[in-house]
Amino acid sequence: MTDAPFAPRGSKAENEEGDRLSPKFNADGLLTAVTVDADDGTVLMVAHMDAAALALTIETGEAHYFSRSRGRLWKKGEESGHVQKLVELRIDCDQDAVVLRVRLEGPGAACHTGRRSCFYRSVPLGAAPSSELKLTFNDNLRRFDPVEVYGAPKKTDTPRF
Amino acid sequence: MTDAPFAPRGSKAENEEGDRLSPKFNADGLLTAVTVDADDGTVLMVAHMDAAALALTIETGEAHYFSRSRGRLWKKGEESGHVQKLVELRIDCDQDAVVLRVRLEGPGAACHTGRRSCFYRSVPLGAAPSSELKLTFNDNLRRFDPVEVYGAPKKTDTPRF
Numbered sequence: 499m500t501d502a503p504f505a506p507r508g509s510k511a512e513n514e515e516g517d518r519l520s521p522k523f524n525a526d527g528l529l530t531a532v533t534v535d536a537d538d539g540t541v542l543m544v545a546h547m548d549a550a551a552l553a554l555t556i557e558t559g560e561a562h563y564f565s566r567s568r569g570r571l572w573k574k575g576e577e578s579g580h581v582q583k584l585v586e587l588r589i590d591c592d593q594d595a596v597v598l599r600v601r602l603e604g605p606g607a608a609c610h611t612g613r614r615s616c617f618y619r620s621v622p623l624g625a626a627p628s629s630e631l632k633l634t635f636n637d638n639l640r641r642f643d644p645v646e647v648y649g650a651p652k653k654t655d656t657p658r659f
Numbered sequence: 660m661t662d663a664p665f666a667p668r669g670s671k672a673e674n675e676e677g678d679r680l681s682p683k684f685n686a687d688g689l690l691t692a693v694t695v696d697a698d699d700g701t702v703l704m705v706a707h708m709d710a711a712a713l714a715l716t717i718e719t720g721e722a723h724y725f726s727r728s729r730g731r732l733w734k735k736g737e738e739s740g741h742v743q744k745l746v747e748l749r750i751d752c753d754q755d756a757v758v759l760r761v762r763l764e765g766p767g768a769a770c771h772t773g774r775r776s777c778f779y780r781s782v783p784l785g786a787a788p789s790s791e792l793k794l795t796f797n798d799n800l801r802r803f804d805p806v807e808v809y810g811a812p813k814k815t816d817t818p819r820f
Contacts, residue, residue: 503788510812514772517794519782530705532693539700541749544691544756557787588702588778589794591770595705597778609752611675617749617758621680626718627664633678633750651671 503553514591521552522594528564529594533608536585536599542608543616547596559584561598578647580604605641610648612640664714675752682713683755689725690755694769697746697760703769704777708757720745722759739808741765766802771809773801 505518513520523529528546535542547555548564550571555562561582565572575581582600589596602608609616618637621627645651666679674681684690689707696703708716709725711732716723722743726733736742743761750757763769770777779798782788806812 502790503792505790505792517780517796518790519788519792519794530691532702532705534700534702539695539702541693541695541700541702541758544693544751553788556782556784556792559784584784587782587784588797589780589782590705590777591772591774591779595777596782597702611752613752616751616756618752619678619750621717621748621750621757623717623720623745623748627680627714629663629666629679631664631666631680631717633680635678636749 504549510592513593519589520593521549521589522592523549524594526566528566529596531561531563531596531598533561533582533598533600536601540615541617542600542602542614552596555584555598556587561600575603578604578642580607580642582608607641610644612642612644612647613637614639614641665710671753674754680750681754682710682750683753684710685755687727689727690757692722692724692757692759694722694743694759694761697762701776702778703761703763703775713757716745716759717748722761735769736764739765739803741768741803743769768802771805773803773805773808774798775800775802 505520507513507520508516521529527548531545531547533542534540545563546566551562551564561574563572563574581603584598584600586599587596607614618635619633620636621633666681668674668681669677682690688709692706692708694703695701706724707727712723712725722735724733724735742764745759745761747760748757768775775798779796780794781797782794
């Protein structure tokens with residue numbers, strides 16, 4: 499893999515209407531990655547990629563991210579075995595976000611809590627929010643036991659994958 | 660609307676397994692917002708929300724974002740009329756990302772280029788990327804004329820919505 503596997507950023511028209519991959523990484527060198535189920539479109543998780551994670555995802559067809567909490571490249575499933583196989587990778591108009599359409603290996607869960615999707619709670623709509631607002635759980639089924647897969651919880655606020 | 664419409668952040672277990680809305684805004688005061696079609700799940704766009712945008716989205720049931728390029732609150736459709744009506748709002752495990760399930764008012768387009776989705780190009784998989792890699796266009800149908808809706812393009816790299 500070369501050091502600069504992407505085309506340089508072009509004009510607005512080139513970035514939006516061209517066929518060159520010219521990702522727009524933010525000040526931290528990251529873009530946003532949205533991972534969805536390739537079959538039914540369910541949003542599974544949102545994470546980030548640096549240039550290396552994006553290049554490896556393209557080359558291997560398996561999802562790689564950049565872990566902000568650990569400050570390093572992170573192959574999804576490296577600890578859990580729950581690899582995400584890409585069916586398609588999409589990029590948005592200004593090339594600062596990608597969508598990964600994936601199939602999940604293992605128990606069919608993308609969330610470190612054991613649930614299929616990280617988006618297992620919904621927010622009630624139609625009234626100004628307050629600190630008393632109550633979320634609704636839409637999915638409480640654990641596809642795996644997080645303690646068994648990742649070990650006992652650490653005393654940090656860092657999600658582990 | 661009060662100044663602090665959300666519960667304070669709690670422990671990792673409280674944030675992930677509790678029913679309080681305690682959003683985790685980043686250093687810029689933002690969280691990631693993924694907007695999908697409520698009917699077929701297509702990812703339409705990725706944007707950001709500050710606390711005010713999140714509170715207004717919850718209260719009104721219409722998508723509000725924070726425009727990083729303009730540095731201000733932005734109601735989707737304020738210029739184009741293409742308002743996004745929420746069917747559901749989901750939040751993720753550590754509460755730093757939301758998914759908006761919406762129905763689009765107007766011509767059925769979320770992208771400022773006139774396309775339905777911002778993710779109208781895909782990246783070929785299975786080989787190391789290079790600057791020669793070519794994106795595939797999956798959707799080139801303009802649901803509206805961007806010049807007619809937004810006026811002539813400005814000489815900046817700022818997408819307009």
